[in-house]
Amino acid sequence: MSTEDTDTTASTETETTCGASATTEAEATDSKCGASTTTDTETTASKCGASADDSSGSGSSCGGGSTDEKVGSTVDDFDADPGRLVAVGLGPGQPEGMTERARGALLDAEHVVGYTTYVDLLPDEVTESADELYDTPMCGEVSRTEEAIDRALAGNDVAIIGSGDPNVYALAGLALEILESKGGTASMVDFEVVPGVPAAQSCGARLGAPLVNDTVSISLSDHLTDMPTIESRLHAAAKEGFTVAIYNPWSRKRRENFEKCCEILLEHRDPETPVGIVHGAGREDEKTEIVDLGDLEGLGETDLIDMTTTIIVGNEETYVWDGRMVTPRGYESKYDY
Ligand SMILES: C[S@@+](CC[C@H](N)C(=O)[O-])C[C@H]1O[C@@H](n2cnc3c(N)ncnc32)[C@H](O)[C@@H]1O
The missing domain is CATH 3.30.950.10 (Tetrapyrrole methylase, C-terminal domain)
Structure with a gap:
């Protein structure tokens, strides 16, 4: 299975109230956070808010070439007390390759956000304990990260996941950059990186x-x-x-x-x-x-x-x-x- 250059999700798309469209293997209903919602259970409404244009994939592997990605909402658009945002590294793939700390962070999260391939790698105990799973295919990294931030700003405890470690060619830095561009701070969402074993x-x-x-x-x-x-x-x-x-x-x-x-x-x-x-x-x-x-x-x-x-x-x-x-x-x- 390719890590970045294939989209393997056969999914249905529906509109979300957080900004874009919802993708689900089972059933999707309104979400309010920004991009696409994928769940193997059921996706319910959330109150997040961004509008995520999924054009982040520029260059040779992701197609396009757009550099005009825009943040869809700012911290001022959210009324709730923010929840937490944790960037969690899954390690190489199999559940036993995940650290105990990563497992705990995923079990604590209300929403888990990630690239479709990585969401598919999550152990059942995590997918079953989360209120919502949200995934986007390859090249959705900016919209997906913004979605995770918006869900946290809307009051949810959110884990954004990736293979290996969040600091190795991954989304930990992007999360902080987008948070800053929204007028937020890392402390506001208690931002934390939970390391994983890099490839x-x-x-x-x-x-x-x-x-x-x-x-x-x-x-x-x-x-x-x-x-x-x-x-x-x-x-x-x-x-x-x-x-x-x-x-x-x-x-x-x-x-x-x-x-x-x-x-x-x-x-x-x-x-x-x-x-x-x-x-x-x-x-x-x-x-x-x-x-x-x-x-x-x-x-x-x-x-x-x-x-x-x-x-x-x-x-x-x-x-x-x-x-x-x-x-x-x-x-x-x-x-x-
Ligand atoms: C976007 S980078 C993500 C790296 C990841 N954050 C890490 O810490 O390993 C994706 C690249 O990581 C490598 N990779 C990820 N998972 C792997 C695996 N299970 N086995 C071998 N290489 C892997 C491949 O080179 C792949 O193209």
Whole structure:
């Protein structure tokens, strides 16, 4: 299942009184918060208020290119005492990969808001305890985040969810930026981030010990960062000898980004450098392979590499031992063993 470039929800759309339209796998009625309401139980009216234009997906993966996203409401539009807003990281996917703190935050939330794929990954106890579930497909991140904020400003305790950690290519920062643009403050909604295990770490664990020394994460998504900037970051990371964790590595629309990435890595690294590829860590379709850097580009057209894959490129010292990637920390230069 793709993380970002597929919308898999077959859903019905109805109007909400919070600003846009409601999407539900079961039944949706009016909501007052802003975008689309998805529930596997029943969606009822809420009192949120924003108008969310779901045009946030600009760039190659999300289509469009709009930069005129507007906040639909300000804090002055809400009369109620605000509830809480918590950004919760789910970790890689399976419920046992979630922290106990994340589980508790989700069980405490009245409304859970997220990308459809992540809402689908929630354990039953969470979906059953929430009053409302609200999801949007790929590229709805601005409207979805605004919806979560509006629901909190309207007096609800809201969790906005994402895979991995909310601080890694995710929505924690966007939530604070939108809150500020609405004239609000983080304290007003008791904003909190509940961390989760990021994909690089989940995937590193599947591969052995590839991340033990200095590591740089780079996303190949040119949806929010332009490709020349991504290329110069790749050059710097590869040239300076970091282990490189590559997020958002491939989609049909990003084929050229992936090819360019492989080309840049090979300018600075030996073709035999070990590369770990993990598809769907912690999900039903998990797959792991360790290959040579020289063979990476050819795998871009296979099921192993898509938008639910993280690629870990070893540094000059990384080696493969007994099927595991090992990046030495440097102990061997100080100790005899
Ligand atoms: C928008 S980023 C979100 C990252 C997330 N916040 C984190 O901390 O891992 C999406 C990218 O994370 C990576 N990713 C997310 N879940 C993954 C998983 N279960 N297995 C491998 N990579 C994953 C993929 O590179 C995917 O394209």
